[in-house]
Amino acid sequence: MSEFSVHVPVFPQLPALALRCAPVAPMSMALGGFVARLAQRHAGLFRRLGAYGRSRFVIDPTDLPVSLALEPRGGCPRVQVSRGPLHGDARIAGPLAALLGMVHGAYDGDALFFSRDLVIEGDTAAVLALRNAIDDAELDLCAEAQSMAGPFADAVKRVVALAETRTGVALSRREENEEW
Known part of the structure; x- marks a missing residue:
């Protein structure tokens, strides 16, 4: 194992299978509403993107049968969920646990990238701006x-x-002094 090895849990198969049958439109609406609420509560999140606030980010959880596109649109975000390929300015792919773990500060994005748990394609500067904006906001999705x-x-x-206990996935932010 390299010095960059990270153990990232895989999303449980049963719920992942359920997502294959779930209608995409309600998922898009629910995630869209959630992200719109985040935009209201954390307005600086999208302002911090600067020139990348109009980029389209494809987020591809590799252990799920869906992916999503996030368009920050300067603080009026839009989310699209799809079972097919999505196109954007940048693509971030990896297990859902890795993606959520980065949001909650449980995983270091550099370590995930170098361990190849995370793949970034397209405009890497846009991805870096998104990562920095999320880190700065210290989001807790729970x-x-x-x-x-x-x-x-x-x-x-x-x-x-x-x-969290059953899956090992970071679904909330931990305090710096708490042990994971």
Whole structure:
């Protein structure tokens, strides 16, 4: 093993199979609404992209039967989910756990890239701008989902904690001093 080796869990097969049958339009709408809410709560996230705020990013979780395109559009983001190939200015591909782990600070993007768990194609400067913007925002997707869940926030937190324990996937941000 090289010094850059990273153990990245693979998304469980049963839920991945379920995504093959799930309709794409509702997934696009749900993710689009979630990202729009992120844009409202973290306006600096998309401003920090600068010239790359109009880029189209293809995010390809290699262990899922879907991929998505994210268009930040200067803070009015659009998300498209697809089972077929998507085209954009840049493509980021890797296991879902790696992609989410980078968002939550559980994995270092450089280590994932050098271990070949993460593949970047196209405009690498745009990908670097996106990575830096996400790092700066210190996003916690679980906390964002809880804020949208209203009276069900505690239930969302418990479900996410259980999913993290069972899968090893970082679904929330950990404090710097907490051990993973």
